[in-house]
Amino acid sequence: MAEDETVLFGSLEECIKSLRDHEIQTNTRYTVGYSSKGFGKRSTGSNIVNNKRVQWLNGKPFISLGLKVYFCHHGKNYRPNNNARTPKEHGYSKGGRVRAQQTKKLGCPAKVLIKEGVMLPASHPIQDNTKAELAASLIDLAATGEYTCCYYMCLPDLEKHKFHETGISSGLSQNIDRGLVHKINELVDEGVSDTDEMERRLRSHVLETENVTPAPTSKRFFPNRNTIRNHMRNAEKTKQTSIDDETNLEGFLNRWKQDNTRDIVFLRKKGETEKFLFVYQSFGMKTLLERYGNTMTLLDATYRTTKYHLPLFFLVVKTNVDYQVVACFIPEEENSVSEQEALQIIKDHNPNWSPKHFMTDMDEREMHAMRSLFPGGLLVLLVM
Incomplete structure (x- = not known):
């Protein structure tokens, strides 16, 4: 089995952008499962690493300040009561979407780990120093408050995904991207009301803005007309001044x-x-x-x-x-x-x-x- 990929980033924005590119390349999608308090909002210049244990990542000392975990969107169902689809009161009731299964959660174990922490700067010598000396140097640097946070991201191999389709067909079960929803709202405000025109503009927007071209079967970036029409209707409702x-x-x-x-x-x-x-x-x-x-x-x-x-x-x-x-x-x-x-x-x-x-x-x-x-x-x- 292939090993997971570990990548170091200097900012959280770069880390999230890389995760998005990984999702597009592998036609997967992850949702936030856990985030420690204050993750991504640590202020530099203050001593916030007291009583923190020094860890070792790739042979370098690292003080962890926070953790964020992304689960595969086909992962374990942690909220069965909220995700379950309630049946209709009468079997002969019409309307509504026909669902072939109660939930898309299938227990996939794949997950993405992002660690926020402090490392020694690249200019600090690593060789000819023991682990104790490097750990002491990192603690001294953190005590001064003159440090910058870095982020380690561990990406799972595609073989870690279980119990669901992977590859080009896996995009059929993905929900529309939030960025496309915001784009639909903008285009509706500009006066776009035709579904065909909206679909054409969204396709051009995806091809122009994404670093990696998504698969044509990905409903996340190429939603069907029904989904586009529903979000256009929701955008029109948001412009109303009252629910009455x-x-x-x-x-x-x-x-x-x-x-x-x-x-x-x-x-x-x-x-x-x-x-x-x-x-x-x-x-x-x-x-x-x-x-x-x-x-x-x-x-x-x-x-x-x-x-x-x-x-x-x-x-x-x-x-x-x-x-x-x-x-x-x-x-x-x-x-x-x-x-x-x-x-x-x-x-x-x-x-x-x-x-x-x-x-x-x-x-x-x-x-x-x-x-x-x-x-x-x-x-x-x-x-x-």
């Missing part, structure tokens, strides 16, 4: 009114005695309604198009080209009172709107709302 969608909608509509002063935007939030109601008509919609809405107007409702059980109504007219939406509204309840109120708001902002015919489906509530609003109009029923 109604509050976010109110803030969005206030900005919308400032940017589009000629649009009709009406929002009434749900209260103790008031019902929720949202009405919208852009200036372009208003122009089409005035031009084509006096002959025939169509009213249609859609269902199950949003995550809320709220009906979405569209006012539609036939133009010289096709059918166009000229207004929309969302009431809290689907009844004639709510529909009539929404149509009245649209009519108040369109005083010249007086259709000769109205088309709707076989719904008594919609028929009653339009008869009350346009008593002289001819109602045409569309049987669905």
Whole structure:
């Protein structure tokens, strides 16, 4: 069996960067399993090595100040209750991700050790000195506080990985890299909303920034479209000012009114005695309604198009080209009172709107709302 590789670094940043390159080269991934208190944050110039035992690494004295251990992400499951996937309440429940196994922890023994400590400078003579003399010299140097921390990293051989795939296929089980998640957030802030464009930019970013080219099967650096889309959605959610969608909608509509002063935007939030109601008509919609809405107007409702059980109504007219939406509204309840109120708001902002015919489906509530609003109009029923 091949021996583990031990490397010395002058800073923690160099050490972590080397570990990342090792992960890309071997198509492996490690997670932090243990870190001693204050690791990587030791201040130089102070005596912090009192009562520390001198160790020997590669024939040189070394005083250890801290330890950090990285386990293979397929290692032992130290938190079985947190990592286990809870089954659904009903076997016939739909939705959610299908998981072939409860956890990806398989008990792999491979781990990376990083030791933080103090060593003699390279200029100090090593030969012709006994171990006791070298240890005494290191203790004297540490007592002065004039030292710099160094880091020893022990990388496991690939043969140490057990119970899971290694090589080019092992990247299929890796989660997306945190750096890519931050890059997705930046690109979403810049206005990138297309998944194909996001995937192209992420690929270019990986090839430009990584010292080692990752394997094409690595989901850590080349995630699939579903993963990219989910993180884009999460990035959009972080820009919201509240977890309450109604509050976010109110803030969005206030900005919308400032940017589009000629649009009709009406929002009434749900209260103790008031019902929720949202009405919208852009200036372009208003122009089409005035031009084509006096002959025939169509009213249609859609269902199950949003995550809320709220009906979405569209006012539609036939133009010289096709059918166009000229207004929309969302009431809290689907009844004639709510529909009539929404149509009245649209009519108040369109005083010249007086259709000769109205088309709707076989719904008594919609028929009653339009008869009350346009008593002289001819109602045409569309049987669905």
